Amino acid sequence: MSQTPHRATNPAGKPRSKPIVLDLKTARRMLPLVASIVNDLVQHRRTIRQLTPEQEQLYRNRRHLDWRGRQRRYRINEEIASAERSFADALSELQGLGVQLVDDTVGEVDFPTKILGRPAAFSWRLGENNVSYWHYLGETTRRPIPTEWEHGVPTAANRPVR
Structure with missing residues (x-):
């Protein structure tokens, strides 16, 4: 009797189909988890940015350091190194959810979607209470999500006739 090994649906290194x-x-239901991950990403990045100048200064003076130095x-x-590993792990977790990190300083992420048949994203930043903005891919301007989208975002199939 042969056994089939248990495998992940998307093994590492293979692109999503x-x-x-x-x-x-x-996107809004995912927000509590995404917010927690993004908060971790921002904290790890902040740690790296705060310690790097001291690391560089100590490296430049490494031949003259006493034991404490x-x-x-x-x-x-x-x-x-620990912060970089933790950052990479959190980023991988975020990407596994299909969410894209836009800015690791302010904690901005994109939830991929399609609007009127075009690639777009719902945008959220750390500190915001809800997913309330969107933009087409390639654009940086975040637009408020219209209230009528609460019942469904316009797609190519349900586009209003003009």
């Missing part, structure tokens, strides 16, 4: 398209309701240099290297 179909791009993810999320509706507004799903060398210990500090090793500790900072470890802290940065």
Whole structure:
């Protein structure tokens, strides 16, 4: 009797066969988890940015450091490496949800969607209470989500006739 191994539906290294398209309701339901991940990403990036100048200064003076200075240099290297690993893990988790990190300083993400048949995204930033903005891909201007979209975003199939 042969056994079939259990495998992930999208093993690492294999591209997804179909791009993810999320509706507004799903994006909003995902928000608590996404917010937690984004908060972690921003914190890890902040740690890396705060420690990097000191790491560079200690590296430049590495030949003249006393024992305490060398210990500090090793500790900072470890802290940065740990923060980078944690950042990569959180980013991978976010991407696994189909959400794209736009800015790791302010914590902005995009939830991919389609609007009127065009690739677009619902946009959210850390600190916002809800997913309330959208934009077409390639645009940077975040537009408020119209209230009529609460019952469904216009797609190519349900586009109003002009």
